[in-house]
Amino acid sequence: MSDNITTPITCRDTTWLVSSARDQPLTPQQARQLAAHLAGCAACQVASRQFAQLFAQLDTLLARDAAPDDA
Numbered sequence: 001m002s003d004n005i006t007t008p009i010t011c012r013d014t015t016w017l018v019s020s021a022r023d024q025p026l027t028p029q030q031a032r033q034l035a036a037h038l039a040g041c042a043a044c045q046v047a048s049r050q051f052a053q054l055f056a057q058l059d060t061l062l063a064r065d066a067a068p069d070d071a
C-alpha cells in the first residue's frame with residue numbers, strides 16, 4: 001500500500017466522507033480523495049451541497065431543542 005497515491009473513491013465513499021467529516025476532521029489523504037472525486041462528479045457536488053444544507057438545518061434544530069450535553 002502506498003500513501004502517496006490518491007486512490008479514486010466511489011460516490012458512496014464520498015457520501016461517507018462528507019458525513020463523517022462532521023464528526024472528525026478528514027485526514028489529508030481523505031480530503032484529497034474527496035476533492036478529487038468532487039472535481040469530476042457533478043452528482044456528488046450537488047449531494048455535498050445538500051448535505052451541508054441539511055447539517056446546517058440540523059444544527060439549528062438541535063441548538064434550539066436540545067440542552068447542552070455536559071456529561
Ligand SMILES: [Zn+2]
Pocket residue numbers: 010011012014037041042043044
Ligand atoms: Zn460521485
